[in-house]
Amino acid sequence: MLATALSTESAQLTPWQACQRYIEEKVPPSTFETWFRVTELVIRDDGCACIQVPNKFAADIIEANFHDLIKEALAACGVSFSALAFERAVGSERALVEQLAEQAAETQSRQVPQIVSESTGRFNSDYTFDTFVEGDSNAMALTAARSVAEKPGNNKFNPLIIYGGTGLGKTHLLQAIGHYAQAECTVGHVVYITSEEFLNEYKQFLRDKKSSFSFYKKFMDTDLLLIDDIQFFSGKQETQEQFYLIFNKLLQENKQIVLSSDCLPENIPDLEARIIKRFQGGLNIDVMPPNLETRMAILRKKAESGGHTLPDEVVQYIAEHTKSSNVRVLLGILIKYICSTTFHDTGFTLDIAKELCGGAITGKEERLSMKRIMETVANAYGIGVNQLSAHTRKKEAVLPRFVAMYLCRKWTQQTNLTIGLEFGNRTHATVMSAVKKIEANLTNEGQAELRAKISEIEGRLKELS
Numbered sequence: 001m002l003a004t005a006l007s008t009e010s011a012q013l014t015p016w017q018a019c020q021r022y023i024e025e026k027v028p029p030s031t032f033e034t035w036f037r038v039t040e041l042v043i044r045d046d047g048c049a050c051i052q053v054p055n056k057f058a059a060d061i062i063e064a065n066f067h068d069l070i071k072e073a074l075a076a077c078g079v080s081f082s083a084l085a086f087e088r089a090v091g092s093e094r095a096l097v098e099q100l101a102e103q104a105a106e107t108q109s110r111q112v113p114q115i116v117s118e119s120t121g122r123f124n125s126d127y128t129f130d131t132f133v134e135g136d137s138n139a140m141a142l143t144a145a146r147s148v149a150e151k152p153g154n155n156k157f158n159p160l161i162i163y164g165g166t167g168l169g170k171t172h173l174l175q176a177i178g179h180y181a182q183a184e185c186t187v188g189h190v191v192y193i194t195s196e197e198f199l200n201e202y203k204q205f206l207r208d209k210k211s212s213f214s215f216y217k218k219f220m221d222t223d224l225l226l227i228d229d230i231q232f233f234s235g236k237q238e239t240q241e242q243f244y245l246i247f248n249k250l251l252q253e254n255k256q257i258v259l260s261s262d263c264l265p266e267n268i269p270d271l272e273a274r275i276i277k278r279f280q281g282g283l284n285i286d287v288m289p290p291n292l293e294t295r296m297a298i299l300r301k302k303a304e305s306g307g308h309t310l311p312d313e314v315v316q317y318i319a320e321h322t323k324s325s326n327v328r329v330l331l332g333i334l335i336k337y338i339c340s341t342t343f344h345d346t347g348f349t350l351d352i353a354k355e356l357c358g359g360a361i362t363g364k365e366e367r368l369s370m371k372r373i374m375e376t377v378a379n380a381y382g383i384g385v386n387q388l389s390a391h392t393r394k395k396e397a398v399l400p401r402f403v404a405m406y407l408c409r410k411w412t413q414q415t416n417l418t419i420g421l422e423f424g425n426r427t428h429a430t431v432m433s434a435v436k437k438i439e440a441n442l443t444n445e446g447q448a449e450l451r452a453k454i455s456e457i458e459g460r461l462k463e464l465s
Contacts, residue, residue: 014041015041015077015078015079016039016040016041018077019041019070019073019074019076019077019079020032020036020037020039020073022072022073022076022077023036023066023069023070023073024036026069026073027066027069028237028238028241030206030238030241030242031238031241031242031245034242035058035061035062035066035245036062038053038054039051039052039053039062040052040089041079043079043081046082046083047080047081047082047083048081048082048083048084048085049074049079049081049083049084049085050085050086050087051070051084051085051086051087052087052088052089053086053087053088053089054088054089055088056088057216057217057219057220058216059086059087059088060086060249060253061216061245061246061249062086063086064245064248064249064252065244065245065248065249067084070084071084123175123178123179123192124175126305127171127172127175127176127179128175128176128179128180129142129145129146129149129176129179129180131172131301131305132169132172132173132176133290133294133297133298133301134294135290135291135293135294135297136291136294137168137287137288137289137290137291137294138168138169138173138287138288138290138294140285141162141169141173141285141286141287142173144157144160144162144283144285145160145162145173145174145176145177145258146180148160148177148256148258149176149177149180149181149184149186150180150184150186151186152181152186152187152223152224152255152256153187153223153224153254153255153256154254155256156283157282157283158251158254158256158257158282159247159251159257159258159259159278159279159281159282159283160256160257160258160259160282160283160285161230161258161259161260161261161265161279161282161283161284161285162174162258162259162260162261162285162286162287163260163261163262163263163264163265163284163285163286163287164262164286164287164288165262165289165325165326166262166326166328166371166422167325167326167327167328167329168287168288168289168290168325168326168327169287169327170228170260170261170287171228171260173260173287174192174226174228174258174260175192175226177224177226177258178190178192178224178226181224187223187224187256188221188223189221189222189223189224190222190223190224190226191218191219191222191224191225191226192226192228193226193227193228194227194228194229195227195228195229195230195231195232195233196229196232196386196390198227198239198243199232199233199236199239201215202215202238202239202242215242216246219246219250222250222255223255223256224255224256224258225246225247225250225255225256225257225258226258226259227257227258227259227260228259228260229260229261229262229386230259230260230261230265230268231261231262231263231268232384232386233268233271234268234269234270234271235269235270237270237272240271240272240275241272243275244272244274244275244278247275247278248278251278257282259279264284264286265279265280265284266279266280289325290325290327292319292320295319295322295327295330296315296316296319298327298330298331299315299318299319299330299331299334300315302331302334303315303334303338306338308338308348310348311348311349311350313350314337314348314349314350314353317350317353317354318330318333318334318337318353326421326422328421328422328425329414329418329421329422331421332415332417332418332420332421333418335417336415336417336418337352337353340352368411368412368461368464369412370408370412370414370419370422371422372461372464373404373407373408373411373412373461374388374389374404374408374422376457376460376461376464377400377403377404377407377457378400378404380400380453380456380457380460381396381399381400381403381453383396383397383400387400387401388400388401388404388423389422389423389424390424391424399450401423401434402434402435402437402438403438403450403453403454403457404423405419405423405431405434405435405438406434406435406438406439406454407454407457407458407461408422409431409435411461415428416428416429416431416432416435417431419431438450438454442454
C-alpha cells in the first residue's frame with residue numbers, strides 16, 4: 001500500500017518537482033529553501049534543460065556550486081536533456097520583484113561615486129597602510145596586503161588569509177586594504193564585514209525572508225570581499241554552507257577575497273574540509289608578536305600621532321616591560337601614561353612611567369592571562385568567548401561579561417583601562433562599573449546562585465594557575 005501511495009504521489013509531480021525532491025535530500029534545508037524552492041525547469045526545443053531562477057546572482061551561484069547535482073537529479077528522475085543552462089526567469093511575479101530590485105540597485109549605483117563601501121561598520125580612519133608600523137614580525141603580511149590592495153584579483157594571493165593572535169594588526173591590514181582600494185579606485189565595489197556581522201545578518205535573513213535573496217544582494221557585484229575573524233564560523237554548518245557558496249562564486253569570477261583568523265584555518269575546529277581546501281589554494285600568512293624594536297616604533301608613532309614626543313628611555317621602558325603580545329594592551333598603557341602625565345602636569349619622566357604603570361608592566365608573568373579567564377567564564381556560562389567582547393546587550397552575554405571583567409581585575413595585575421581594551425575596546429569606567437556591580441551582588445543574600453557560579457569558576461582558575 002505504501003509503495004503504491006508513493007508511486008501515485010510521484011506520478012502527480014512534474015519532472016522538476018521530482019528533481020527538487022531529489023535535490024532536497026542532498027543539501028541542507030536552508031540551502032534548498034534559498035536556492036531551489038523558487039526555480040523552474042524548461043526543456044527547450046533543442047533539448048537543452050534550462051533552469052530558470054529569479055536573478056543572475058542566483059543563476060551564477062547555482063551553476064557554480066550545484067551544476068553536477070542538478071544533472072544527477074535530472075538523470076535520476078528520467079528527464080532527457082542534451083545540455084544544461086541557467087537563466088533569469090521571465091514573467092513570474094517573484095522574478096519580476098527580484099528584477100525590479102536589481103534595476104533599482106543599479107540605478108542607485110549610477111547616482112553615487114563608483115567606489116562604494118558596503119559594510120555594517122565603517123572603516124576606521126586610523127587603519128591605513130601609512131599608520132601601520134612594519135617590523136620583522138609582520139613584513140610579509142604587509143607586503144601581501146599591499147599587493148592585493150594595488151591589484152585586487154590580479155595577483156597570486158587569492159584568497160589572502162592573514163592569521164595570528166589578538167591585537168597583532170590583522171584588522172588593521174584588512175581595513176588598510178579596503179581604504180587603499182577605495183582611495184586609489186583599484187576596484188569598483190568593496191565589502192568589509194566581520195564574521196559576527198555575517199552570522200547575524202544571515203540569521204536575520206532566515207527569520208524575515210522578506211526577499212528570497214535579500215542577504216545575498218550585498219555580495220552580487222563585489223570586487224573585493226574582506227571578512228574579519230572567520231574563526232567564529234567554527235561549528236556553524238549552515239552559515240559555512242552559505243559562506244562557501246558566496247566565496248566560491250567570487251573566486252571563480254576572479255574577485256579578490258581577504259580573510260583574517262586567530263589561527264591557521266586548518267586548525268579552526270569544525271570547519272568544512274572543502275572550505276579549508278580552497279583556503280589552502282591561496283596565501284595563508286601569519287603575523288607574529290612584535291619584537292622590542294617594533295614595539296618601540298609603535299609607541300613612538302602612536303604618541304607622535306597625538307602630538308607627543310616621548311623620551312627614548314620612557315619608550316624603551318614601556319616596550320621592554322610590556323609582556324603581553326597584544327598591541328592594544330601596549331597602546332592602552334601608553335594612553336594611560338600620557339593621560340596621567342598630562343593631567344598632573346608632570347612631564348614625560350621615567351619615574352612617572354614606573355609609578356603609574358608599574359602594576360601592568362612589572363615584567364612579572366601573570367598566573368593567568370585574561371584570555372584564559374575569559375575562556376573559563378565563557379565555558380562556565382555556555383556561550384562563545386567572542387560574546388564577552390562583542391558590543392551586545394543581550395542578557396545571556398552581559399552577566400558573564402561583568403563576571404569576566406571582575407575576575408580579570410581580581411586575578412591579574414591589569415588596569416581597568418587594559419581590561420577594557422581586551423573586552424572590545426570598552427572604557428575603564430565600564431570595567432569599574434562592572435566590577436562594582438559584581439562586588440555588590442556578592443554581598444547580597446539573594447545572589448547565592450551568582451556566588452556559587454563565581455566560586456565554581458575560581459575553582460577552575462586555581463587549577464589552571
